[in-house]
Amino acid sequence: MRRSCPLIGMLLFALAVHAQEHNFNTTYIKPADTLVEKKIEAWQDLKFGLFMHWGTYSQWGVVESWSICPEDEGWTQRRGPYSASYYDYVKAYQNLQTTFNPVNFNPDKWAAAAKEAGMKYVIFTTKHHDGFCMFDTKQTDYKITSPKTPFSSNPKANVTKEIFEAFRKDGFMTGAYFSKPDWHSPDYWWPYFPPKDRNVNYDPAQYPDRWNAFKDYTYNQIQELMTGYGKVDVLWLDGGWVRPLSTVDKTVEWQRGIQYNQDIDMAHIAKMARSYQPGLMVVDRTVSGEFENYLTPEQTVPKEPLPYPWESCITMGNSWSYVPNDHYKSANTIIHLLLRIVSRGGNLLLNIGPSPLGDYSDTAYSRLKKIGAWMKVHGEAVYATKPLAPYEDGPVLYLQSKDKKTVYVYVLSDDKADEVVLPANISLQGIALNKKSRIVLLDEPKEKIKFKTEGGATTLSIPSSLQDKTVGKYAVAFKITL
Known part of the structure; x- marks a missing residue:
């Protein structure tokens, strides 16, 4: 997830958790594709979805990829034995690939728990900003299926495929979270220059061949997800600083740091993706226009209904990714959030971070069970x-x-x-x-x-x-x- 602080008056409240809030746009372009429009209408009736942030970072219990971002923000702080040197820290972070072995991974168990809770769709992090791929990409060896990763010998090593298949079997819509920025790619953070912040560390206009290589890399990875993983309903794109410079809103604090045109040709990507997945919803977060089919306010609940499709993505704990002994919201709090969001016409995408061993905490399962018992009585007054x-x-x-x-x-x-x-x-x-x-x-x-x-x-x-x-x-x- 991207971290930023909203200054939008329509928000009822922002949850006081370590995961920071998210700016979202107030403009919307209705899709011209009738299949997309129908998919959005069906998705809006589902109301309740599951989000999962999972990667090698779960071993350290840090805030997803953000500790390797050279920005001085609360969620980017480096801690531990490697924190004194940025480059030593990044090397150790990337070396987490060699110890990632979630031997308790059982997506059928997750799907069953989510279904019992009344959830109807799932969004899974196929790749976060660090570039580590939780799917069997052919574009890089920085992936869970690499021989460098112990879990690669497991029959379920291609965890994205396993998760999608398990959840589809239980009737879920499926969505692929995908980070547009890739801090591991030498065509995004070019090793010739040190990274300065979350953005590309060179001027794409000055080095067009390198930027075009990154565009091809991104296109090819999304094509893999659209062709080798069954039916996909949502392409959920994070990292809104990768965008055309013309779309930057300097009144939004986090966008002021975008200095270069980081256009990856979303029209080309969306056309390709929908050629394989007709009706695919594309969510290019915070980039207003035809490729943001629904909006995604983060850790917030609007005061009144919004005039476009939307979902609030909110953590069950205090963090998006796994943190030992995290503080989880009560079933009471989660159900109240769900109802307030639904009463404003939105969906709740509730995040759970799996552990390094590949399971949820007992507390997370307990919350899902309590929510499910309530939903069995009240489902008709939630869905559709x-x-x-x-x-x-x-x-x-x-x-x-x-x-x-x-x-x-x-x-x-x-x-x-x-x-x-x-x-x-x-x-x-x-x-x-x-x-x-x-x-x-x-x-x-x-x-x-x-x-x-x-x-x-x-x-x-x-x-x-x-x-x-x-x-x-x-x-x-x-x-x-x-």
Whole structure:
């Protein structure tokens, strides 16, 4: 992931975690390809996806690739026995390839846990900014299937292929995260010059042959992912500083450091990718235009619905990648995030970082199990829903079915308590019902809920049997048939 600090007023909040927040654009170009448009519509109905950041860096428990980036930011700090010298540190970091051996890797286990949690799509990091490939590329030996990597002798060494196959088998849409910058490539960070920051370390206009070699390298790797890994639904491109110079917005802090034109010809890449994967959603993060088919606010929840397709990518722990003894969000917090995002018309892409041995922490599995138990009751009030004003009013959230014939009203628990306790009456703003309307509490469907509508607002009368007692965990939902 890219680190930056947003200055956008529409954000409700930014999560106070070590993974920094993300600027996102406020413009959108609707795809001209009808297959892409249909895929986006289907994806928007899924609401809940799994993100995984995994690579050799998990062995050190550092912030993905960022510690080899020569920038003085909180998330790029080098620590440990090699930290005194940048070049010694990078050499040791790259040498992690020779010890990476995730012998507990079992993608079927991950897919089963994600499916139980109610997740419907997966995005996996095929390559992060460090350039280490978690797939069997033919373009470099810096990959998990290289003889230099101990895990290469494992039958499941091509982990991207194994993950995609396991998740597709369980009905998931699949997506390939791919970093446009590649700090291991000599055609991006040319060894002739020292790297100064996250950007290319030479002027591509002055050395066009070298830049064209990097463009070919990038194109060829994406072509491999589009042709050798089955059906792919999303090409999720990170590293938004690799972009045409004309698209740089100097009002955005992190973009001010982009000095050179880093155009990799997205039109050429997208055309190729869709020739193999018709309807492919391309997500060129933060680069507004026809190749950002949906937007990806990071660690943030918008205050109101956004006028384009979007997902919030948010960590389950404090870090995108594996950190020993990481602090994981509670099931209560995650479900509240999901509902707030869905009530604004977005999807939640929840990240879990696998360990060096190739598994999730027990805490992560526990969270997924608790979320799944809740989703079994409330799934119909999450999937394929649409925002409904006023979206959120205190502990009450509003959603509606796509045909607008059903309203779902959630009552959230306190942020510090799992249990939902209902008062005697609940006021619904802007909801007018009639005599034919019917209300069911999904958590207690046998109880009859009475209501009274006056002046365009409705008051629900909670039966005495449900008042001042726990009726569910995290959030309970009233299903209102209009």
